[in-house]
Amino acid sequence: GQQVMQIPQYQHVQEGEDFTTYCNSSTTLSNIQWYKQRPGGHPVFLIQLVKSGEVKKQKRLTFQFGEAKKNSSLHITATQTTDVGTYFCADTSNAGKSTFGDGTTLTVKP
Amino acid sequence: DAGITQSPRHKVTETGTPVTLRCHQTENHRYMYWYRQDPGHGLRLIHYSYGVKDTDKGEVSDGYSVSRSKTEDFLLTLESATSSQTSVYFCAISSTGPSNQPQHFGDGTRLSIL
Numbered sequence: 453g454q455q456v457m458q459i460p461q462y463q464h465v466q467e468g469e470d471f472t473t474y475c476n477s478s479t480t481l482s483n484i485q486w487y488k489q490r491p492g493g494h495p496v497f498l499i500q501l502v503k504s505g506e507v508k509k510q511k512r513l514t515f516q517f518g519e520a521k522k523n524s525s526l527h528i529t530a531t532q533t534t535d536v537g538t539y540f541c542a543d544t545s546n547a548g549k550s551t552f553g554d555g556t557t558l559t560v561k562p
Numbered sequence: 563d564a565g566i567t568q569s570p571r572h573k574v575t576e577t578g579t580p581v582t583l584r585c586h587q588t589e590n591h592r593y594m595y596w597y598r599q600d601p602g603h604g605l606r607l608i609h610y611s612y613g614v615k616d617t618d619k620g621e622v623s624d625g626y627s628v629s630r631s632k633t634e635d636f637l638l639t640l641e642s643a644t645s646s647q648t649s650v651y652f653c654a655i656s657s658t659g660p661s662n663q664p665q666h667f668g669d670g671t672r673l674s675i676l
Contacts, residue, residue, distance in 0.1 A: 461602075482661060494652060495605065497664035540604060544661045548593065548612055549620060554604040 456481075456543045458553030466561050471528040473556035475541035482545035484524045486515060489555070490537040498526075500544075531560050565589050566668040568653050574674045581640040583671050585653030587633075593656045594636040595665065596620075596628060598649040605652065611636055612659070643675045 457476045465471055475484065483502040487495040499508055501517035501524060508515045514527045528535055538555040565588030575581055585594060595610040597620075607620030609628040617628050625647060627639045640647055650672050654665040 458604075485664060494667040494669055495654075495665075497666070500664065542605075542665075544659075546661075548610055548618060548659050549607055550595075550665065551607075551621075552597075552605040554602060 456484075456541055456551055456553040458541055458556055460556055461554065462557050462559075464559045464561065465531050467533060468530050471531050471535070471558055473526050473539050473541075473558075475524045475526075475553050477522050477543060480521050481524075481543050482521075484517060485542045485544055485550070486524075486526055487540045487542060487552075488537050489540065493537075495540060528558075531558070533560050533562055536560050566653060566655055566666060568651075568668040568671050570671060571669065572672045574676065575643055576676055577644055578642050581643050581673065581675075583638045583651055583653075583673070585636045585638070585655075585668060587636075587655050589655060589657070589666075590633060591655040591657045591666075592633075593659060593665075594630065595654040595656075596626070596636065596638045597652045597654065598622065598647075599652060599670075600649050608638065608651075645675050647673065648675045649673060 459474050485500045486498040489495045499515050505519045506517040512529045516525045538557045540555045541553045543551040567586045569584045596608040597605040606622045608626050611617045611630040629637045650670050652670045653668040656663045656665045
């Protein structure tokens with residue numbers, strides 16, 4: 453079935469450094485959603501991207517959807533300890549069914 | 563946070579016993595989902611419902627059944643639990659299908675099968 457590959461699996465950064473996670477698909481995506489899960493918590497919706505080449509920003513977070521709609525990225529500028537957690541992308545192209553990537557777990561050293 | 567309650571929050575049981583997990587929502591959302599989360603596997607869809615008595619399988623449905631007799635409740639049943647079903651189970655809801663709306667997740671149920 454449809455799969456989205458997420459890289460890297462883990463990322464350790466020093467506080468203040470930037471962070472990027474990538475989500476790649478072998479097929480064209482209708483849209484993509486990003487979620488964040490804090491340690492011990494549940495996934496929380498961050499954003500949805502729909503248009504080819506779309507770029508959206510939320511404070512220090514920048515989300516991009518590729519021109520071919522086969523990849524997406526989440527970039528965090530100047531990480532803070534509050535950014536710790538696992539970031540998931542989700543392919544929501546199939547009606548009723550989402551396919552989540554395996555996530556990128558971010559740790560931030562103060 | 564969306565009004566989603568999962569019960570129980572923790573359960574330990576033995577192989578071969580039946581287990582039922584409950585998801586209750588107060589948002590009157592049409593779609594409800596059950597996921598399992600295991601280390602290194604992200605979230606995998608077990609079953610979902612798109613209305614009362616309307617359900618469909620996800621990618622890891624073997625060994626699980628679901629029922630939705632009311633809008634607010636979605637039950638996940640393990641007829642005969644196996645150790646491979648030890649996992650954290652999340653329920654999620656969305657007002658329409660996930661292609662249009664975000665999913666809101668419950669706090670999860672940690673299930674251990676010995």
